[in-house]
Each structure stands twice: as structure tokens, then as C-alpha cells.
Amino acid sequence: MAELPDLEVFSQILTRRYGGSVLEKLEVIESRKLNVPAKALKACLEGHKLSRVIRSGKTIQLVFGPDRVLGIHLMLRGELVALSSASPRFAILIFHFHSGEGFAVVDMQKQATPTLDPPSADVPDALELSYSAFKKLLSGKKMVIKTLLMDQKKLRGIGNSYGDEILYHAGISPFSIAGKIPEDSVKQLHKSIHSVLESAIKKIAGENGDELRGELRDFMEVHGAKIKNTRKGEEVISDKIGGRTSYYTRSQVLFS
DNA sequence: GAATATGTTTAAAT
């Protein structure tokens, strides 16, 4: 469900709604993916204040007290839901705050991964990557650009959907060889990463308000099985790149 | 019933 813009908005909403509250009780429903025993996690976090929530790459990081961090990766189908009267299905973790409110991490696929005190990443976040670092990342690479953009060991935060949107925005074919893209287009691509992600954050934030909703992707230009034409009328074509479906148009320039 | 779905890890193949 969630890629970088959704997660950025979720972290803002969680900070607004639960920031400053003391975690009264943590239910660990599914501990298979957890890097510490469930008891240790509870002992670490219960009774401590949620100071803020930030996003890093495709993870949400809940900061408790001064420096205790619980990282959460939602993987393919994970979601964050506010607690209501009904107990959530497919829960992984349930957070109950002193105020009586709370939220849950759910994932019907049980792949969402909580990590206590995750090691700090040395891979740059997509929104923090400088142009010179980006240029260096592409130079000499034989990988197709779409695969490189989604490679979390090179830059963090871009997934299949936004990868397509960014390449469409930049006018570059997803099949282009990374190292063959000329400097002007690399510059454009770097700009597109920022502008596509940041405008998505604004749109999702505006539509979400304080609600934890997912799947607000009405603004997608090319990525989606239902999109037959772009708003400019270009035909959208799809192909598999690295086992996942990519959507693009013939107007995107191929460098190879 | 079959195909598809937003991600990652691992192993095997090229």
C-alpha cells in the first residue's frame, strides 16, 4: 500500500494525533518478524511517551522518550488503522495510549516488520539525495533506470508506483540504461523525483486530514491497470520490468 | 478459478 508519500503523511498524522501521549499498553499479536522478544519490546516501550514520528525511506519510525525508536516497515499490504470499537483484523501490533485512543499496525499478509532501534541507514533517502550524488549513482550503471530507482540499497523510498510516475514526469523511458542517460535528462530526473514525491505528499495530506486512510492515488498519471490514457491523451502501455508491471507512454525517450 | 497486487529477502541462474 504505502510508498514514500503515504508514509510521510502517516508519520505527520501519527505525530499530531498521538505525539506527547504515554503508551499505556502495547499488544504484540504477531512477533515473528520482530527483532527482539515480544516481552522485551513491551518492557522497553510501555509507560514511555511517544515524542514524535518520522519517516525514513519506506519505514515509519516511532520515537519513544528521548531516543528509543521502533521502526515499522509495512511491506506490501501493511496498514495503519486508528482503533475503534471493533478490534482490528490481521493485527501485528496494537498501541493503546493513556488518552484511551490508539492505533494498530495490521497486515493480512503478516509481512509488516517492526524493528526495535533499527540501525541507521547509510543509503540516502530519495528526498535527501543531492544532484551530484544522484549523478554518481547513475554513471556507468548498466541497469535499467526503473530498477535502479526502486533499488533500496541505492536510494530509499521509491517503489513501483512512484517509479513509473517519476519517469513519466521526466519524459524518460523506464527501459533506459541508467549510465546512458545524458546529463540534462539526469538533471530533469532528479528534479522529477522531488517534484512528484512532494506534490503527492501535499495531495495526500490535503485529502487525509487527520484520518489514517490509504490508497489515495487518483492523481496518478500512468501507474494503474485502469489508466488507459494520460490526461494529455497519450496511450499508456505496460510491460514487466524486474517481475513487476511498469506503465509508461511512447513519448518517454529511451536512452540505450 | 485465474491473474494480479504497493516490497523484500534469498537462492539460483546468467
Added chain:
DNA sequence: CATTTAAACATATT
């Protein structure tokens, strides 16, 4: 060694 590919994960939707 660098890169690519397939499978697995568990369930819902079309």
C-alpha cells in the same frame, strides 16, 4: 564479481 530472475510470503479483489 555484477546482475537478473523466480519463488516465497497470505489474502483480497477483479
